[in-house]
Each structure stands twice: as structure tokens, then as C-alpha cells.
Amino acid sequence: MEIEIGVVGVLLVCLAGFLALRWEGQRRPRPMAVWMESVFLDNPLRRAVFPPSLVTRAWMPPPGARVGELGAGTGMVTALLARAVGPSGSVWAIDRQRGAVARARRRMAAWPACTVVVADARHLPWPDGQLDAVVTVAMLGEVPEPDRPTVLAECRRVLKPDGRLVLGEYGPDPHYLTPGALAYLVSEAGFQVVHHRRGWWQHALVAVVDGSNGP
Template structure:
């Protein structure tokens, strides 16, 4: 039988562990940065709300399109999108960490996705001219960028006049970006909210550059 002293010691240890985790999360949120490559296994877990199929439904990738993924990490969504734009479409996957870029390059080669171009770059200064992409997307990435406003400006800049922007967010990501504030900030840049799928704590949302007068869809 476990003694009361042992139970109290275990409870105290668990409490300290939780507090340490909360402290780490708060420090990470106040100091935005991408998930380190050494912790890459944590971003490969299944994502029950922001699934690959939901991203495909919201992004609506089409064959022959030129798309941009910002912050692919290890390529959780990359292969699915790349296959959706075959045979002549191209997906540019831009990550600030060279280790992630090489990881995606290797993974796409192994999965047989030659239409992916992994590139090292900063979301605050994308290495592309204006009006380059039919669509861009980033999932669990915006909150990790030290200057989110600059990144949103860059995304608007590289989209074609009729382009689409899809952003995915989900708790318990410490850098979670709430929908209402995000919508306001993106619409200030001239893009129009078009759709959302998911819930308040996990969602994909799409903004269209070429829409001015139409009702938006929202699926909870």
C-alpha cells in the first residue's frame, strides 16, 4: 500500500512538472520562434481538428497551380498538397530552418513528390516577386513569427490578384492565434474572409484576394 507521504510527494512532483510546462509555454509565447529541429517529432503527431483533408477542402488546390507553403516543418501537409496539384503544379515550401528544409527535401524525394521546391527563407522577407502564387498557406506557423504583421504583408504581396490565403491554428499550440483578431488583421490588407472550418480552438480559414461582394461560409 502506498503511503500518504509517497502520494503527497508524487502530487508535488506532478504539480511542479505542470508549472514548469506552463512556464515554458509562456516564455515561448512571449518570445516567438519556430519549433527547434531537435523537437521535430512533436510536430508529426496526428492533428484531429486541422487535418490534411480539411486543409485540402479549404485550400482547394488545383492542377497546374503554383502554391506556397510557409513553415512546412517536417512536411506534414506538404506531400498531400503536392499530389493535389499534379501533374504540372509546383509547391514552394519555405522554412527559416535549414534542417527543416533538408528534411522536407529528403521526405518529398522518398514519397515521390518531385514538384516540391524546399527553400530556406524568412516569412518576413519572402524571396519572390509580387503576384507569384495562386495560393499560400501556413499551419501553426503565424504565431511563431516575431513580426506577424510583416509576414502578413509579405503573404499579401506574393499572392496573385485573385489568390487565396489559408491559415490554420489549433490549441494547445502556445503560439495559437485567435480567429477574430486574425480576420481583422488580414482584411486590413485587402483580402476578404471567405470560409472557415473547425472550432474556436482549432480551425482553417481562407481569405481571397479577388472577392469583394459575396457572403462567406463558416462551418463549425
């Protein structure tokens, strides 16, 4: 009986901690600390329950594609993108935290077609209309709400006219954006959602520039 009460107590403390983190994450969006990324994102449990392949299952970059990634973190999604585009393609990944970029660079050291740099998603370091796709996972919710349209406008600027915007979200992330919220933001930014893949507490959306020829 005492053990059961202890277990319930621990679960309640964990739940309260999770709710407090989420409340704070939604109230004051900011980048996840790099040590937290290493602990919470870069581990076998995350790979099993909230796989980075969420986005490549929604849209698999073809070999030779030129892909930009925003908020690469430790580079788990970057690695999948680089494998998909192959040596004839390119992946340009950015993150605003130096520590995350250093980790992603180490992971991607063997991939010459991949470049990871420190940059802010509000000012993308790429020219207009060059990319086949822009991919971002669990990043947009970390951008302060008033700046999210700026990030999406930047995505639009760097995409080719028939390019894809691919966004993924995971439920446990304190900055989680719901399917409705994400679809609304993307539509308001002038994109048309062509696919929205929903799983258990996770989803990925594929959009094209409104008025383009579609998928």
C-alpha cells in the same frame, strides 16, 4: 491513494510545463526547434488529433495550382499540398531553419513538382502576383508581433489578384493565435476572410485580397 496523488502530481507538473511554455512562446515568439517539431508535430497522435489536413479541408488546392507554403517544418502539410496539386502543379515551400528544410526535402524527394528552400517569410523569394495560394500552418505566431503585418503583406504581393491565403492554427502550439486574433491580423493586412473552419482547439482561415472577385 498514494498512486492517485502521484498521478495528480504528474498531471499538475505537465500542466505547469505547458502553461510555462505557452507564456514564454507568447512573450518571445521564435521558431520551434527542429527536434521538437519531429517529436511533437511529426507523430501519429498529432496526425489523429491535430491533422495537417486542417488546411486542405478548409481549402483544397485544385490540380495544377501554384502554391507557396511558409514555415513548412518537416513537410507534413507540404506533402498534402503536393498530392493535391499533382504533377501539373507546383509547391514552393520555405522554412527559415536549415534542419527543417533538410527534413522536408527528404520527405518530398519523390515529388519533382515541389521545391523546399531556406528563406524567411518576411522576405519571400518569389515574384509578384504568381501564386494561386499561400498556405501556412502554425507559423505566423512564431514571427515577432511587429513583423506579422510584413509577412502578410509579402503574401499579398506574391498572390495572383484572385489568390487565396490559407492559415491554420493548433491550440497546443505555444505560439497559438486565436480565431479572433488571426482574423483581425488578416483583415488589417487587406484581406477578406471568406471561410473560417473551426474544430476542437484548431482552426483554419481562407481569405482573398479585399476587393478581388472573391472565392
